[in-house]
Amino acid sequence: MNQPIPSITVLQLHIPTPTGKSPIHPVLLRDEDGYTLVDTGMIGQFAELEATLADLNVSLSDIKRVILTHQDMDHIGNLGALLDAIPGLEVWAHADEIPYVTGTKPLIKFTPERRAMLPAPVLALADQLLMQLPEINISRTLVDGDILPLQGGTQVIHTPGHTPGHVCLYFGEQQFLLAADELRVVDDVLVGPAPPATPDMPEALRSLKKLTGLKLNKVLCYHGGEYTLNPEKRIAELAENPEEA
Ligand SMILES: [Zn+2]
Structure with a gap:
């Protein structure tokens, strides 16, 4: 199949x-x-x-x-x-x-x-x-904001900090955010990028703001896997209170 x-x-x-x-x-x-x-x-x-x-x-x-x-x-x-x-x-x-x-x-x-x-x-x-x-x-x-001709339109979100050209991908039809290393799931909690692996942590935390306001059912973190527990709210919290990230 x-x-x-x-x-x-x-x-x-x-x-x-x-x-x-x-x-x-x-x-x-x-x-x-x-x-x-x-x-x-x-x-x-x-x-x-x-x-x-x-x-x-x-x-x-x-x-x-x-x-x-x-x-x-x-x-x-x-x-x-x-x-x-x-x-x-x-x-x-x-x-x-x-x-x-x-x-x-x-x-x-x-x-x-x-x-x-x-x-x-x-x-x-x-x-x-x-x-x-x-x-x-x-x-x-x-480029930030690009809509790629994949999955009915996939948005590129440039989220620098973890690396200069780090990107997340947003699949709007599926309300699915592929967060790569901008977010992690640790002990079932959605958190920001890993500080030891993130050379520009302040910028990575600012980048979290670009992930707010997306309609989301699901976030996928490269490390930690899928997160589905009200991800919109959790991302807004992290963007507001980066010390929690
Ligand atoms: Zn990485």
């Missing part, structure tokens, strides 16, 4: 951590012209990504494009492998993120300290990805 058109399918991959496994959530969109993958998972997770897609009867060749919400390794990690596997794969990213995801500027958080935390085989894959970045052609530059 293939996914209906249009449809939004939340995926689940697992990053190994010292205390177990931490789920992350790329998203698969199906539209008339094929599938769009929003974020690609962590470096080294390509086999898990491929298996997850296969469970949905989706083969790599069905994927037409990747939208990157931002540059972090757990989001762009399988981009190189996808580009190798899928000829003509489109990559869409926000203007302010393009210098990083195309290797003109170093990835902001992939620091020597971060590198030192990765096992050697993962680091080798990361270095391979970094070498591939300059070959990436961005097919579409995302």
Whole structure:
């Protein structure tokens, strides 16, 4: 059974951590012209990504494009492998993120300290990805307020702070906000971006204001998953009282 058109399918991959496994959530969109993958998972997770897609009867060749919400390794990690596997794969990213995801500027958080935390085989894959970045052609530059021709109209919301070109996507027909790393679900509570991973926290908190006023049934956080408990009200609270975030 293939996914209906249009449809939004939340995926689940697992990053190994010292205390177990931490789920992350790329998203698969199906539209008339094929599938769009929003974020690609962590470096080294390509086999898990491929298996997850296969469970949905989706083969790599069905994927037409990747939208990157931002540059972090757990989001762009399988981009190189996808580009190798899928000829003509489109990559869409926000203007302010393009210098990083195309290797003109170093990835902001992939620091020597971060590198030192990765096992050697993962680091080798990361270095391979970094070498591939300059070959990436961005097919579409995302701009704040853009309405993308996906899912009956998908709004780009530029939410800088976690990274300069971080974006959220709003699927208006489904009243569904894909928040990427601008929001998290921690112990069933919707909160703001993770401070240690957010170099410009004041700006990230200001960005929360751009998420208020959206009609919402559901928010998806890359870390923490889906949140459905009156998300409009909770986002308004966070935007008003950023210290709660
Ligand atoms: Zn991130």
